[in-house]
Amino acid sequence: MYSKVSSVVLRGIDAEEISVETDVAFGFPTFSIVGLPDTAIRESKERVRTAIVNSGFSFPAMRVTVNLSPAGVRKEGTHFDLPIALCILKSSGISAAAGIEEFVFIGELALDGRINRINGVLPMISGMLECGMKKFVIPEGNRSEGAMVENAEIYCAATLNDAVRFAMSGVGLERVEFCAADFEDTDDVPDFADVSGQEQAKRALQIAASAMHNVLMTGSPGSGKSMLAKRMPGIMPPLLYEEALEVTKIYSASGLLGEGRPMITKRPFRSPDHTVTPTALIGGGLRARAGEVSLAHTGVLFLDEIAEFSKQSREALRIPLENEKVTISRISGSITLPCSFLAVAAMNPCPCGYLGDTDRECTCTAAEIHKYNRRLSGPFLDRIDMCVTLTSPGYDEIREHKSGISTAEMKAAVMTAREMQTHRYRNSSIKYNSQMSTEQIKEYCRLDEAGDRLLRRAYKELKLSVRSYDRILKVARTIADMDGRNEIATGDVAEAVQYRCGRDIFG
Amino acid sequence: MSNSEIDSRGGKINSGSMLSGVVEIKKNSSSYSSLLRETGRDAPETLYCIGDISLLNRRSAAVVGARKASQYGRWAAFNIGRKLAGHGIVTVSGLAYGCDSEAHKGALSVNGRTIAVLGSGPDVCYPKRNRAIYDSILENGGLIVSEHEPGIIPLPAYFAQRNRIISGLSILTVVTEAGIASGSLITAERAADQGRTVMAVPYNMSSINGIGCNKLIQDGAGIVAGIADILEELGITQHDDDEIDLSGLSPEEKRLLNLVRADGEISLNYAAARTGRKISEINAAAALLEIKGFIVTSLGKLYIAK
Numbered sequence: 001m002y003s004k005v006s007s008v009v010l011r012g013i014d015a016e017e018i019s020v021e022t023d024v025a026f027g028f029p030t031f032s033i034v035g036l037p038d039t040a041i042r043e044s045k046e047r048v049r050t051a052i053v054n055s056g057f058s059f060p061a062m063r064v065t066v067n068l069s070p071a072g073v074r075k076e077g078t079h080f081d082l083p084i085a086l087c088i089l090k091s092s093g094i095s096a097a098a099g100i101e102e103f104v105f106i107g108e109l110a111l112d113g114r115i116n117r118i119n120g121v122l123p124m125i126s127g128m129l130e131c132g133m134k135k136f137v138i139p140e141g142n143r144s145e146g147a148m149v150e151n152a153e154i155y156c157a158a159t160l161n162d163a164v165r166f167a168m169s170g171v172g173l174e175r176v177e178f179c180a181a182d183f184e185d186t187d188d189v190p191d192f193a194d195v196s197g198q199e200q201a202k203r204a205l206q207i208a209a210s211a212m213h214n215v216l217m218t219g220s221p222g223s224g225k226s227m228l229a230k231r232m233p234g235i236m237p238p239l240l241y242e243e244a245l246e247v248t249k250i251y252s253a254s255g256l257l258g259e260g261r262p263m264i265t266k267r268p269f270r271s272p273d274h275t276v277t278p279t280a281l282i283g284g285g286l287r288a289r290a291g292e293v294s295l296a297h298t299g300v301l302f303l304d305e306i307a308e309f310s311k312q313s314r315e316a317l318r319i320p321l322e323n324e325k326v327t328i329s330r331i332s333g334s335i336t337l338p339c340s341f342l343a344v345a346a347m348n349p350c351p352c353g354y355l356g357d358t359d360r361e362c363t364c365t366a367a368e369i370h371k372y373n374r375r376l377s378g379p380f381l382d383r384i385d386m387c388v389t390l391t392s393p394g395y396d397e398i399r400e401h402k403s404g405i406s407t408a409e410m411k412a413a414v415m416t417a418r419e420m421q422t423h424r425y426r427n428s429s430i431k432y433n434s435q436m437s438t439e440q441i442k443e444y445c446r447l448d449e450a451g452d453r454l455l456r457r458a459y460k461e462l463k464l465s466v467r468s469y470d471r472i473l474k475v476a477r478t479i480a481d482m483d484g485r486n487e488i489a490t491g492d493v494a495e496a497v498q499y500r501c502g503r504d505i506f507g
Numbered sequence: 508m509s510n511s512e513i514d515s516r517g518g519k520i521n522s523g524s525m526l527s528g529v530v531e532i533k534k535n536s537s538s539y540s541s542l543l544r545e546t547g548r549d550a551p552e553t554l555y556c557i558g559d560i561s562l563l564n565r566r567s568a569a570v571v572g573a574r575k576a577s578q579y580g581r582w583a584a585f586n587i588g589r590k591l592a593g594h595g596i597v598t599v600s601g602l603a604y605g606c607d608s609e610a611h612k613g614a615l616s617v618n619g620r621t622i623a624v625l626g627s628g629p630d631v632c633y634p635k636r637n638r639a640i641y642d643s644i645l646e647n648g649g650l651i652v653s654e655h656e657p658g659i660i661p662l663p664a665y666f667a668q669r670n671r672i673i674s675g676l677s678i679l680t681v682v683t684e685a686g687i688a689s690g691s692l693i694t695a696e697r698a699a700d701q702g703r704t705v706m707a708v709p710y711n712m713s714s715i716n717g718i719g720c721n722k723l724i725q726d727g728a729g730i731v732a733g734i735a736d737i738l739e740e741l742g743i744t745q746h747d748d749d750e751i752d753l754s755g756l757s758p759e760e761k762r763l764l765n766l767v768r769a770d771g772e773i774s775l776n777y778a779a780a781r782t783g784r785k786i787s788e789i790n791a792a793a794a795l796l797e798i799k800g801f802i803v804t805s806l807g808k809l810y811i812a813k
Binding site: 197198199200202203218219349355356358361362364365366367369370388389390391454457458461462479491492494495496497498499 | 574575604605634636686713715774775776779780786787788789790791792793794795797798799800804805806807808
């Protein structure tokens with residue numbers, strides 16, 4: 001007898017509907033699964049057979065054929081156990097309740113009939129919602145993940161028995177209530193007030209956070225580069241629901257969610273080590289996993305010791321920085337993941353790290369320093385809007401200074417700037433000043449006569465490049481936005497000049 | 508190390524055909540620098556020159572210092588080179604990175620004439636990155652000098668040897684920055700052996716970059732308390748050519764400039780703390796001062812440019 005149940009397959013963070021079809025027929029008892037299953041699905045035969053028996057049902061001693069359709073799509077994951085088991089029971093005579101074909105079943109079976117938690121439930125559900133499927137049965141262990149999705153009818157099943165009872169009667173499982181996550185809570189992000197001094201760098205990071213300007217910090221070891229970068233998520237606006245959903249989908253598909261962390265509610269902060277491979281950074285591998293750039297989506301990607309990254313890794317960053325998405329091509333097809341992040345790069349001023357330090361002597365030669373700084377040339381630096389140098393803490397410590405500006409104080413201006421940008425770009429495809437094209441710079445970064453004269457003079461005297469000219473305008477736009485002003489003042493331009501890139505660190 | 512050995516290691520990269528513009532001057536020629544000839548065994552038999560060889564017998568002063576120079580050392584070299592050129596003195600240096608480059612650049616900034624003594628053949632620009640300075644020296648009627656034949660590529664030992672020519676060509680030698688084991692100290696030592704005046708720019712006790720200079724002063728070198736001291740040593744009275752015009756500056760900018768002047772170098776963070784102004788205002792004022800040429804920023808600190 002033939003029967004059918006719906007399930008889903010994940011490709012990156014996109015979902016595709018899969019029909020699980022079963023036919024149980026007279027003949028020599030066999031159990032075969034067809035339709036491009038991967039090893040995990042082929043092994044599900046044993047789990048399904050044992051779980052069915054241990055749940056008190058009998059496994060049909062007949063010819064059992066399971067097809068995963070469309071048969072041409074490669075399928076992976078253990079979550080087909082539940083739909084396969086239900087389908088087999090349906091085929092062997094269990095009467096299903098009306099309307100059960102509208103449900104998508106997701107779940108991995110344990111040998112005793114329990115349903116185990118799986119990865120990727122969130123992108124599966126939200127992908128199916130887009131396809132018009134609204135009803136789901138998911139593992140009990142994924143309950144909190146399911147609770148994040150609005151406008152879906154989701155039920156959680158703890159055992160195969162529960163699921164079968166539900167499939168037969170349409171009742172018996174509790175519906176998951178939608179529960180909005182708290183996006184405001186950033187308590188565990190450290191506060192900028194902990195960093196004494198370095199007001200110049202803090203200001204740079206504040207501007208960067210206001211319009212997602214990528215920023216490069218240069219400074220001796222111990223000057224506080226990592227300390228400052230770690231505090232970045234705290235001054236960024238809370239995640240929007242849509243953003244959180246998108247990030248959580250990536251984390252869910254990568255298996256980085258747990259029962260204790262069903263949803264990503266804070267902007268991610270990722271800091272890959274400098275030994276990271278291009279694949280780990282961008283994404284890829286046999287099963288096409290998300291890379292650090294995608295895991296940092298909507299948040300901060302901190303590239304500490306950027307000069308020590310391999311050339312391949314640095315080059316690989318170009319496309320994600322440019323396109324804000326990555327496409328990973330594999331033999332089974334290609335997947336596209338979003339990666340709109342704020343890059344905070346940090347490096348030492350020279351190979352030994354102590355050039356310009358007041359306490360330690362730099363042991364590098366002039367040529368070594370030149371070569372070191374040249375590592376960051378060209379395409380990567382082109383995507384960096386702002387550069388800032390941190391002075392060694394000892395330098396400022398010996399002179400008294402006030403206690404530092406706090407995260408809360410810094411965030412206020414960021415929020416003002418974000419509002420200004422939301423309003424300005426409401427009819428545009430971009431969201432932040434850092435994304436402006438040359439035409440948009442012309443339209444939105446008009447300078448008054450004094451500002452224009454200043455920038456022209458800076459261009460000549462400080463030997464700016466055309467690119468850095470545009471970047472200064474973008475940053476000046478942001479500085480004015482932080483103050484809630486539509487006009488860019490001369491002072492804004494002057495301050496933006498101070499954060500220009502491409503300064504010869506050692507001439 | 509014998510000369511033949513050097514030749515075999517250094518080698519020649521071209522011979523004869525591409526030597527246009529290179530002039531050979533023998534020790535007994537009247538064009539040969541008389542100051543250098545006086546040094547006796549320090550004077551090479553032949554000088555290979557490109558440019559205006561009359562500079563060999565003009566009044567000249569050597570300005571040398573560390574390659575990996577601090578902003579202060581570079582400031583000093585640039586301004587000494589500029590001031591000397593402004594008073595018709597030829598600046599002699601070694602075309603190396605850092606202080607040497609700045610000394611040449613300072614002289615060139617007022618279209619002054621300057622001599623670069625190379626550790627390679629006169630037609631081989633080393634370091635390559637200083638090509639622009641090399642070309643500019645010749646364009647401004649300067650001179651490139653070497654004891655090596657055209658085409659010789661440099662060896663480490665050549666640089667220490669050429670220092671005796673730098674000091675030998677000059678009435679006095681100024682060291683703008685030297686660490687404890689700096690090559691500039693070799694130049695100073697040779698200058699002293701040659702009976703020439705040595706002067707050094709003083710540094711903070713705490714400055715690692717400047718210990719060599721302070722030691723030179725301790726050992727009897729003249730102290731450069733102001734650039735005018737060098738001119739005085741050369742017997743020239745300074746004409747006030749560059750009174751700094753502060754009229755175009757806002758009160759904010761003047762305040763910051765005075766702060767930088769007081770300390771010589773300050774960080775932006777310190778400037779904000781001292782003035783009690785917002786960091787954004789300090790940023791803007793610093794950028795304006797930099798555009799106007801009063802200060803330079805390097806490694807997060809502000810330095811005086813004029």
